[in-house]
Amino acid sequence: MSSQLFGVPDEFDVIVIGGGPAGATTAGLLAQRGRSVLVLDRERFPRYHVGESLIPAFMRPMKELGLTERMDARGFERKYGGSLIWGNEQVPWQFSFIEGGYEYAYHTRRADLDALILDRARELGACVIEDATVRETIDVDGRVTGVRYALRGGDGLVEARAQLVVDASGQARVIGRRQTGVKWHDELRNVAVWTYFDNCERLPGDEYTNILIEGLDEGWFWGIPIDKGTISVGYVTRASTVGEGDQKLEQIFREQVERTTKLKKMLAPGRRSAGFRTARDWSYHSDRFYGDGWVLVGDSAAFVDPLFSTGVALATLAGSTLSKILDKVIEHPEIEEKALDRYATAYSNFFDEIRSFVERFYDRTKYKEFYHSLAQEMVDPEQKNKPSSDFVTLISGMSGKHPMFHIDLSDLISADDGATR
Template sequence: MRESTQILVIGGGPAGATTAGLLAKAGFQVTLVERDQFPRYHIGESILPSCRPIFELLGVWDKVRAHGFQPKGGAFFHWGEEEWQVSFSEQGSDNTNAWQVIRSEFDKILLDHARELGVEVHEGVSVREIEFDGEQAVAARWFETKKPEVAGRIEFGHVIDASGRGGVLATRHLQTRRFHEVFRNVAAWSYWKGAKPLGKGPEGAIAVCSVPNGWFWAIPLHDGTLSVGLVTGRDLFNDSRQRLGGIQAVYDEALAECPTVLAMLDGAEQVTEMKVEQDYSYVAESFAGPGYLLAGDAACFLDPLLSTGVHLATYSGMLAAASVSSVLRGEVGEKDAWGFYETVYRHAYERLLVLVSVFYDSYRGKDYHFYNAQRLTADERDRLNVQAAFDRIITGVADLNDAESAYQLVQQHLQGADSGDPNPLNNLNRVHEMKQSPLDPTNAVGGLYLTMQPTLGLRVRPGQE
């Protein structure tokens, strides 16, 4: 590995590969270190249409489309006593714009594409520590994951921490990660062969189905398997595991209460052992500092209910690349660019955090502990500053009335009122259509807005030069 680089990216998942690829495409020297050897297993298989514009900007969309992943036409919800679907074709596109993916294959496509764009990629390399000169991040000490005695040091001008939930900067150095009081859940999942089609909802849809103490996902994959996972409360999971004697038993007991997924598994064979992951929700106090940015799960993590993981990863990767590019080209100062990145990415995360909480709160079985535990507390709402977040969000929508209606519904739910609508997405799906980035001067954040032509970067609003 070289001894110095213009930009170091830690992590080769969607956030890191997107950031690194876009920066290399812009002509910068980028080194990426990834602790694993790809392909490697990862959960998070359901992709949203919001990823497509970023993949097109990166130049990888055609590779994703050609790979043969399962096209995803939308989502089907069986939530409490209600059933409904969300069709992506109703969101303005008749073409396939989302997929159900095997993440080992999908992530390798993104990382290999970044390498083709000129990123110097080192797999099987872990970062031991980040060195600082005062508050400025200046270098990283690394070692080979399987041969720790092989180690070295690399200096950098800027570093992007896209190291996932491990969070090199936030957890080891800055100690700025804060866990939310909500969504302290556990996910337990496995894969099945020979499952029946859902038979409802759009073609290739993810099924999201509630049970009294949690919910299931069912995701069809192009290798003929069905990913089926249970999300439940941490304490509920641990109590059930002790009572029943194992993870499989907890999973099976919950499946027996989920008729939609159970019908899909009639005659199917479970072909993998159970996998488990703690599904905590957290956020770093700051996403940026002198010489560094935090992207993807290294900055924040959200409950998987609305399949937003890859969306947040690639979105933050694009914002990070735009911010660093403009700083290096001398178009904006680092302090202003970092302020833009922090504000825009944090508000994208906060918006989804509120939506997920509202979705959980819509469950009609109010006596179930699991659903009560998913509500944002008054303290969490104060920390999030929900009013300010939504004020900024609605400035980016095409139809302000739709945004205000959606915001009013959110407020009703947060205040405990019943909107009368059993499906929170019937109105809140308008929020998903909002322009998440300030893409023109009228929606500038701190006097800056995002531009993709002729190059990806930040621009200063006219009159504020």
């Protein structure tokens, strides 16, 4: 039996499953364009999430949402670059975003960041319902036309219908699991174990706000300064080398920390302030990104190893692009399939380029010059810029230069207008 929530309509232009960065960005920007949007999330925000370090490309959708000044007001730590111990003989080196023409990104507590973006979607007019778990889709003649969801502590299911349904549910893949398969990337079948430390020492001088990436023979550590004294610390290694069991991962974490140099020095005055968390086999790519009445965005579509902190940026950039496309599809329903196909192709290609670079970067037998030239090969084959600048451009998320951010639908709309005259 379906019931209706007080004050909530049962029909929308778009339903978004998931209120994380991808879903909230998509919903907020659609609402900003005057579309009616329902966002459903099974959690109550703020809620915990890993992925605290961001890259400059993330600033693009945040500017569209009008959130850049609020991030500073909330006290998020500005991030100006990165420090690496990586490559042949584990030589230390670093990069600065300014070399690629970008000023900074942020380190954040994701609970605070995600709540900020979702609250902005509310402000812009999206209807947001938390503690709402989508149980099933509503299908009419093979097309997804809505969802049925349950409220925590409530009885029965609530129905909502829409012209389009967006799956932004992350690795839950609420629609993706029903509609398409997923390809795991064997080269990146890794496992991570992480925790948090307080009262730590920071990197010196102009490295003070840098993320630390310290490579070892069998894996690598991240060290992310979330605020003045707290650091997120995680260890990533091949899943095949550790087998099953979180206790073994915790033991490996402790053993590998002792083999580090910069990280061990940072942690020396600190104390652990949280339990261990783990994640496995996370690099994947959905076989399809869209279907009749539905489309994937963010981690429900694809996710790549966290080596360069691309997850949130890729999710919000895709959400920004998708919002523009869905806005046109709502106005011109006949272009839906071709428009979503262009989105899926560009999104998939963008993901594959980043994944390919990360896979090749995992070869730690090289020197930084090799990694710089590898980036140049991908983003600047005509060698117009310095290889080091191209490296920064790539790991900054290409900051709006990729075709994914410039999908043109004008020819489809012209053809549609011509067909309806």
